[in-house]
Amino acid sequence: MSAVETLPRTRLFVDADLAAGAAVSLKDGQAHYLRNVLRLGPGAAVLLFNGRDGEWVARLDAVGRSEASLTLLAQSRPQGPGTDLWLCFAPVKKAAVDAIAEKATELGASMLQPVFTEFTDVTRVNTERLRAHAVEASEQCERLDVPEVREPVGLRDLLRNWDERRSLLVCAEAGPARPIAEAARALRGRPVAFLVGPEGGLSQSELDAFSKLPFVHPVGLGPRILRADTAVLAALATWQAISGDGTRRPPRPETGAEV
Amino acid sequence: MSAVETLPRTRLFVDADLAAGAAVSLKDGQAHYLRNVLRLGPGAAVLLFNGRDGEWVARLDAVGRSEASLTLLAQSRPQGPGTDLWLCFAPVKKAAVDAIAEKATELGASMLQPVFTEFTDVTRVNTERLRAHAVEASEQCERLDVPEVREPVGLRDLLRNWDERRSLLVCAEAGPARPIAEAARALRGRPVAFLVGPEGGLSQSELDAFSKLPFVHPVGLGPRILRADTAVLAALATWQAISGDGTRRPPRPETGAEV
Numbered sequence A, B: 001m002s003a004v005e006t007l008p009r010t011r012l013f014v015d016a017d018l019a020a021g022a023a024v025s026l027k028d029g030q031a032h033y034l035r036n037v038l039r040l041g042p043g044a045a046v047l048l049f050n051g052r053d054g055e056w057v058a059r060l061d062a063v064g065r066s067e068a069s070l071t072l073l074a075q076s077r078p079q080g081p082g083t084d085l086w087l088c089f090a091p092v093k094k095a096a097v098d099a100i101a102e103k104a105t106e107l108g109a110s111m112l113q114p115v116f117t118e119f120t121d122v123t124r125v126n127t128e129r130l131r132a133h134a135v136e137a138s139e140q141c142e143r144l145d146v147p148e149v150r151e152p153v154g155l156r157d158l159l160r161n162w163d164e165r166r167s168l169l170v171c172a173e174a175g176p177a178r179p180i181a182e183a184a185r186a187l188r189g190r191p192v193a194f195l196v197g198p199e200g201g202l203s204q205s206e207l208d209a210f211s212k213l214p215f216v217h218p219v220g221l222g223p224r225i226l227r228a229d230t231a232v233l234a235a236l237a238t239w240q241a242i243s244g245d246g247t248r249r250p251p252r253p254e255t256g257a258e259v
Helices: A028-037 A095-107 A129-141 A155-160 A180-186 A204-211 A230-242 A253-256 B028-039 B096-104 B127-141 B155-160 B180-186 B206-213 B227-241 B253-257
Strands: A011-013 A023-027 A043-050 A053-064 A069-078 A087-088 A109-118 A167-171 A192-196 A216-220 B010-015 B023-027 B046-050 B053-062 B065-079 B085-091 B111-116 B168-171 B192-196 B216-220
Touching: A011 A204, A023 A028, A023 A109, A023 B192, A028 A053, A028 A069, A087 A095, A087 A230, A087 B065, A095 A109, A095 A129, A095 A230, A109 A129, A109 A155, A109 A192, A155 B206, A167 A180, A167 A230, A180 A216, A180 A230, A180 B227, A204 B111, A204 B227, A230 B227, B010 B127, B028 B053, B028 B065, B028 B168, B085 B096, B085 B155, B085 B227, B096 B111, B096 B127, B096 B227, B111 B127, B111 B253, B155 B216, B155 B227, B168 B180, B168 B227, B180 B216, B192 B253, B206 B216
Parallel strands: A011 A043, A087 A109, A087 A192, A167 A192, A167 A216, B010 B046, B085 B111, B085 B192, B168 B192, B168 B216
Antiparallel strands: A023 A069, A043 A053, A053 A069, B023 B065, B046 B053, B053 B065
């Protein structure tokens, strides 16, 4: 399809409602990006998505220092149902937590929940920075939505307010655990969340508390001790491959070769 | 077992042969690490492994500026058979390629082969640095061996010299591909290698060449376009979970909580 071949490569996540003929105004950071980084001028085309209205081809009408105005031409992809895959993770040091936000987005997480556990060293989480990483990763990986990034909570509060209909798969290095592939097959089709602890692991009292909760399933990620960010990726990737959307293909695979 | 509880937490990869009562001498970097980073003195215990003789508890006898001498006390773990899982990857920019070496090691890759493809931007690979990352990751993740890091080759040469008994699973964003979970189940028990292309993807002529090779299996990693380092992790983690050692547990899970 020639329409596909000529689609623009720049994708931006926006807040505005998207519909045929609508005008969209982009501010500061995004205007700067179009003008000074991509050096696009009037007439250039970009793709916009907002997590609700699918993806649209937009024509750049004017681009100034702090504002760019665009007109929506046509929808290039409809909004699909999205994924339902939560990630609860103990915040780790900056580079690793940034990688978690970026790669969990690429792997289709729908919600990112930082959780303070007993052995969590980090005491503050810059959720705005994590959101920015999630937006950028969504723009690059062809998602039509951006995962929700929640404010951090303590593990106790997380468990107290947990909706028991969602299974919590706790990545556990110690204690009995079901291999992740087996757990993924058993829980296919049900809403799940993964919990990945900090570099120091989960404490014995945390593991004991989990053992009393019917919605918790300890899962094992194999014989090696993984870093926290590796464990996040391994868990999400394996879930998607076995019980998630791993059988689907990219919507526009030729994007990958357009260099 | 109290012997397990009192095992030292420091693990070092060494070249020397390891046997009961043997003396081992560590030079420069490792001596510096024991003395100045960990601040260990005579009498301290560390774990040593060399990829051949299992893991040993060693007693530090003396530690100087540029040399440390140790005596091997007892084997703490026998050498297992190790994994057979190759990773061929197009080199990417420094931080991402370092992450590939580190995380592929954690996920049990046995060999890391940088491969220049048509759209590979990077022209040089510091294999010594990648080896250092692989060693450090092996020390931290409880492996008893270190993956071999080979010198880079061109894709054409790689394919020309390929042993056809090993299946090459090409992570392909474009063209027909089998979902990775299905491929992993079908190829269980056989020697495999993954190939992950650069950010720009594989070229059409590369994909055409693959289609004529009986040992190549294009595999899909789901509907999102993954960065190269994310694709490496997703492929290796999924393989291990479905057809690798994902059902095994860490040898000393309590290490994770010893913070």
